[in-house]
Amino acid sequence: MTWWHRLLRRKQLDDELQKELSFHIDQHTADLVARGLVSKEARRQAKLDLGGPEQVLEECRDARGTRWLDDLLQDVRYALRTLRRNPGFAAVALLTLALGIGVNTAVFGLLYDTVLESLPISRPQELVQLMWRQGTADGSNFNWPDYQPLLEPQPALPGLFAYLDREANLRSGSSSERVRAHLVSGAYYSTLGVYGFIGRTLVAADDRPSAARVAVLSYAYWQRRFGLDPSVLGRTIYLNGTPFNIVGVTPPEFYGLNRLSPPDVTYPLHAVPLPDGSSYYVYYFTRLRAGVSLEQARAIISNRFRGLLDEELRGYKSWMGDVKINVIPAATGEESVRFQLRVPLVVLSISVGVVLLICCTNMASLLLSRAAARTREIGVRLAIGASRQRIIRQHLTESVLLGVGGGFVGLLAAYWVHHLLISLLAFDRSAAMQFRLHTPLLAFTAGVSVLSGTVFGIAPALRATRLGLYAAATRGELPGASGGRLGPTRVFLVVQVAASVALLVGATMFVRTLRNLESLDAGFNPEHLLLMTVDPRESRFQGDRATFLLDELTDRVPAVPGVRSAALALATLFGESAQKNVWVQGDTYNHGAVAFNIVGPGFFANAGIPLLTGREFSSRDRTGAPLVAIINQAFAREYFPGQNPLGRRFGDQGADSAGKCEIIGVVMDARYTSLRIAPRPAVFQSLWQLAESAPFVLHVRVTGEPGTTAARVRREIQAIDPQLVIYGIQTMTEQVNTTLRQERMFATLSALFGALALVLCCVGLYGVAAYSVRSRTNEIGIRMALGASRANVVWLVLRQTLVLVAIGVAIGVPVALACTRFVKSLLFGLAPGEPSSVAIAVLTLAGVAVIAAFLPALRATRIDPLEALRYE
Amino acid sequence: MLAKSDLPQGTLDLLILKIVALGAVHGYAIAQRLQQVSHDVVQVPQGSLYPALHRLENRGLLDADWRATETGREAKFYRLTRKGRAHLETETASWKRLAEAVGLILRLTEEVVQ
Numbered sequence: 006m007t008w009w010h011r012l013l014r015r016k017q018l019d020d021e022l023q024k025e026l027s028f029h030i031d032q033h034t035a036d037l038v039a040r041g042l043v044s045k046e047a048r049r050q051a052k053l054d055l056g057g058p059e060q061v062l063e064e065c066r067d068a069r070g071t072r073w074l075d076d077l078l079q080d081v082r083y084a085l086r087t088l089r090r091n092p093g094f095a096a097v098a099l100l101t102l103a104l105g106i107g108v109n110t111a112v113f114g115l116l117y118d119t120v121l122e123s124l125p126i127s128r129p130q131e132l133v134q135l136m137w138r139q140g141t142a143d144g145s146n147f148n149w150p151d152y153q154p155l156l157e158p159q160p161a162l163p164g165l166f167a168y169l170d171r172e173a174n175l176r177s178g179s180s181s182e183r184v185r186a187h188l189v190s191g192a193y194y195s196t197l198g199v200y201g202f203i204g205r206t207l208v209a210a211d212d213r214p215s216a217a218r219v220a221v222l223s224y225a226y227w228q229r230r231f232g233l234d235p236s237v238l239g240r241t242i243y244l245n246g247t248p249f250n251i252v253g254v255t256p257p258e259f260y261g262l263n264r265l266s267p268p269d270v271t272y273p274l275h276a277v278p279l280p281d282g283s284s285y286y287v288y289y290f291t292r293l294r295a296g297v298s299l300e301q302a303r304a305i306i307s308n309r310f311r312g313l314l315d316e317e318l319r320g321y322k323s324w325m326g327d328v329k330i331n332v333i334p335a336a337t338g339e340e341s342v343r344f345q346l347r348v349p350l351v352v353l354s355i356s357v358g359v360v361l362l363i364c365c366t367n368m369a370s371l372l373l374s375r376a377a378a379r380t381r382e383i384g385v386r387l388a389i390g391a392s393r394q395r396i397i398r399q400h401l402t403e404s405v406l407l408g409v410g411g412g413f414v415g416l417l418a419a420y421w422v423h424h425l426l427i428s429l430l431a432f433d434r435s436a437a438m439q440f441r442l443h444t445p446l447l448a449f450t451a452g453v454s455v456l457s458g459t460v461f462g463i464a465p466a467l468r469a470t471r472l473g474l475y476a477a478a479t480r481g482e483l484p485g486a487s488g489g490r491l492g493p494t495r496v497f498l499v500v501q502v503a504a505s506v507a508l509l510v511g512a513t514m515f516v517r518t519l520r521n522l523e524s525l526d527a528g529f530n531p532e533h534l535l536l537m538t539v540d541p542r543e544s545r546f547q548g549d550r551a552t553f554l555l556d557e558l559t560d561r562v563p564a565v566p567g568v569r570s571a572a573l574a575l576a577t578l579f580g581e582s583a584q585k586n587v588w589v590q591g592d593t594y595n596h597g598a599v600a601f602n603i604v605g606p607g608f609f610a611n612a613g614i615p616l617l618t619g620r621e622f623s624s625r626d627r628t629g630a631p632l633v634a635i636i637n638q639a640f641a642r643e644y645f646p647g648q649n650p651l652g653r654r655f656g657d658q659g660a661d662s663a664g665k666c667e668i669i670g671v672v673m674d675a676r677y678t679s680l681r682i683a684p685r686p687a688v689f690q691s692l693w694q695l696a697e698s699a700p701f702v703l704h705v706r707v708t709g710e711p712g713t714t715a716a717r718v719r720r721e722i723q724a725i726d727p728q729l730v731i732y733g734i735q736t737m738t739e740q741v742n743t744t745l746r747q748e749r750m751f752a753t754l755s756a757l758f759g760a761l762a763l764v765l766c767c768v769g770l771y772g773v774a775a776y777s778v779r780s781r782t783n784e785i786g787i788r789m790a791l792g793a794s795r796a797n798v799v800w801l802v803l804r805q806t807l808v809l810v811a812i813g814v815a816i817g818v819p820v821a822l823a824c825t826r827f828v829k830s831l832l833f834g835l836a837p838g839e840p841s842s843v844a845i846a847v848l849t850l851a852g853v854a855v856i857a858a859f860l861p862a863l864r865a866t867r868i869d870p871l872e873a874l875r876y877e
Numbered sequence: 878m879l880a881k882s883d884l885p886q887g888t889l890d891l892l893i894l895k896i897v898a899l900g901a902v903h904g905y906a907i908a909q910r911l912q913q914v915s916h917d918v919v920q921v922p923q924g925s926l927y928p929a930l931h932r933l934e935n936r937g938l939l940d941a942d943w944r945a946t947e948t949g950r951e952a953k954f955y956r957l958t959r960k961g962r963a964h965l966e967t968e969t970a971s972w973k974r975l976a977e978a979v980g981l982i983l984r985l986t987e988e989v990v991q
Contacts, residue, residue: 022927022931024951024953025904025927025952025953026927028904028951028952028953029904029905029908029923029927031950033905055923055924056922056923056924061924061928064925064927064928068928068929068931068932069931
């Protein structure tokens with residue numbers, strides 16, 4: 006019989022036991038009667054020999070080994086009954102814990118999905134990624150085609166592959182849309198071991214320039230765009246205007262190697278030739294064969310790379326010479342995901358840990374004050390023979406039960422917090438980041454629930470049983486214990502205040518960082534500036550005809566109602582900016598990279614960037630005319646200090662090209678990639694001169710509401726040619742805001758956590774002040790009878806709270822200062838531990854504390870001295 | 878009358894197993910048998926007999942069923958399981974070894990004293 010059988014059939018077992026023992030007594034009695042005793046005396050003797058019937062019964066029950074479970078069930082029933090009797094307490098407790106556990110669960114979910122969970126492929130632990138290191142810089146992106154020879158088949162690492170991630174325009178039938186495309190080398194799918202859900206995946210033979218162009222869809226895209234139609238196999242789609250044949254669909258669980266940007270479509274790297282002079286950034290992966298260690302793989306790759314430098318890459322040796330190749334485990338996928346999320350996840354994990362600490366201390370003080378109210382009951386139980394251990398266990402059952410209940414509600418909270426996190430981190434909508442209830446997540450929640458239940462329950466349980474019998478004999482109050490009784494509660498409150506101060510200091514600094522960035526002058530006017538990308542590659546304006554489209558657009562777009570002016574550029578003024586190496590004439594030194602963009606006539610006026618000297622581009626600066634350029638102040642300062650840059654020349658293809666391009670204007674500095682980065686040297690060239698068949702960005706200055714104007718502009722462009730693909734419609738303000746998403750996330754979440762901490766602190770401080778007024782009624786009455794004024798009494802109560810807050814602040818502020826040093830790189834426009842931020846946090850908390858303590862203080866002033874004295 | 882000594886720790890289980898090994902038997906009979914075989918030298922409190930029986934049953938060393946006695950009443954009869962028999966053998970062996978060792982030590986000290 007198993008133990009749970011014994012547990013479930015308790016009643017039957019008890020009956021049998023009874024029967025067995027009465028048989029024993031009857032037999033014994035019969036024997037004694039046979040020996041000559043009278044039957045009444047015989048029965049008495051038999052019972053005596055067996056011992057106390059209840060004791061024997063109990064011992065036999067203990068022998069079943071299910072005692073602890075019986076007790077547990079009893080404790081759970083008791084705890085539920087107690088909680089039901091006090092629904093207000095239960096609700097506050099559950100809500101507090103649900104929030105604390107919920108935010109931790111959500112952050113754990115994010116952590117698990119992005120850095121802990123292995124890729125859904127077989128033997129993911131064998132997958133490794135190549136990294137480069139040059140000096141102190143390192144990265145996972147390799148220049149293609151420079152590093153392409155690394156991919157050549159080699160016996161030691163047969164599975165080496167590369168992939169890159171980019172957006173593409175996908176047309177099927179007559180409708181086009183932007184999709185996320187992964188360009189992969191031949192071994193990609195075979196190394197990963199991913200085969201077609203329908204059809205096939207790509208093979209090495211597909212990745213040759215001469216091969217037929219084929220593509221593979223992801224399951225999600227197949228579902229979204231083609232409704233899981235199997236006849237999609239063999240259909241032709243156009244990617245940036247190039248036809249591809251669909252040969253298969255990947256399995257539903259496969260999301261590529263980067264969870265944050267799963268591909269809609271994959272096609273071979275060599276399917277479309279790379280335009281001359283341009284390059285990609287690719288990621289390299291391979292699989293370690295059984296028996297090959299990470300160190301061996303490092304050695305093999307490094308040797309191979311050294312060998313390449315000696316043979317094929319000889320020309321690059323001068324600058325690639327000190328590059329080292331490293332190999333890191335990649336069971337969880339692309340390294341950049343971990344890199345990108347490292348700081349947010351660390352900051353988030355610490356913050357939610359502090360929030361949970363606050364929730365637990367709050368719960369502990371709530372339970373403590375309740376334990377104080379139950380002292381008498383516990384005293385009585387101790388007096389009639391309950392062991393202390395038993396009562397502690399029962400208290401812990403109650404708190405763990407609360408913890409588990411909080412965990413269940415916390416899962417709901419986690420669902421909500423997860424969505425908040427995802428929206429704040431602004432992941433791609435297609436990111437494989439749905440909230441999932443998987444075993445590790447549930448195990449984490451269960452662990453946190455039980456652990457917090459134990460942590461916040463242990464002190465109140467110990468405390469409640471310490472007074473023991475004394476409490477039963479008296480009214481449950483210790484004489485003169487008005488202060489001492491609350492000892493541990495005060496400790497918890499101090500911890501809570503300290504943690505809250507730390508959170509509030511962080512919140513203030515993150516909110517101010519966001520404010521500083523938002524109010525920063527970027528050097529251009531982002532208001533009423535509408536952006537839209539136009540892709541001409543499928544239209545009749547291909548190749549050399551691109552300038553005709555530019556002319557058409559500059560003529561027609563400004564005439565659209567609601568448009569003040571419009572200008573074109575290859576890239577958005579603010580966003581991911583390109584770089585270019587420049588060689589200034591009369592200067593043999595390579596000055597290195599400057600920011601670079603290609604813009605059309607009137608671009609700077611349209612963007613609100615003042616022209617300092619010279620002129621803007623005009624439509625006469627087109628192909629065939631002398632090459633001209635406009636530079637910014639920073640460029641002028643760095644390369645032509647104290648000189649007039651107009652008429653000076655530079656080139657972008659080595660020292661020999663230095664005379665190629667003439668500077669015709671200088672514009673004011675602006676920030677181009679990030680608000681955090683001070684203006685860097687930048688050079689602009691004329692779009693009309695360098696027009697190619699590539700997507701470009703229309704910058705439209707609108708007078709009214711951007712949405713309606715955008716629709717009109719879109720119609721106007723499609724009237725030029727319906728095959729012009731338009732995407733990326735957004736305002737410049739939105740574009741700027743996306744670069745602030747991490748700052749916004751920190752500001753929003755830390756403000757949220759800070760507010761939560763404040764509310765909990767308020768509850769805790771109020772509780773203690775109220776309890777203190779209640780237990781000091783007598784003393785306050787005497788003071789008032791002796792002539793204490795109302796102000797004296799209010800101060801008496803407030804002082805107590807303020808002392809707690811002062812101690813908490815004294816601990817919390819240094820902790821906060823120590824922590825903010827770690828987030829220094831996340832701040833902007835203020836130093837870590839800046840006094841005014843600390844002051845704001847401390848004053849907010851003090852203000853809340855005064856409000857929390859004021860109500861009980863007011864109640865204290867209404868104490869009737871006579872009543873209070875009679876109370877004793 | 879000589880003072881009866883308490884049963885050494887852990888020996889009650891061994892005695893019970895030994896008695897049950899002779900054939901299926903109910904609790905009262907075990908108590909009787911214990912008293913007889915120990916010649917009233919050791920005291921077996923009847924109260925501790927039943928918890929011990931139940932413990933052994935839960936450990937799978939004893940098996941029990943309800944049967945009618947000679948007098949026609951239903952009683953719970955205990956039998957030794959295969960596991961119980963193995964346990965009895967190892968315990969008996971180790972008990973004997975212990976007893977011999979203790980005897981040896983006692984003889985040794987007697988010789989030294991002489």
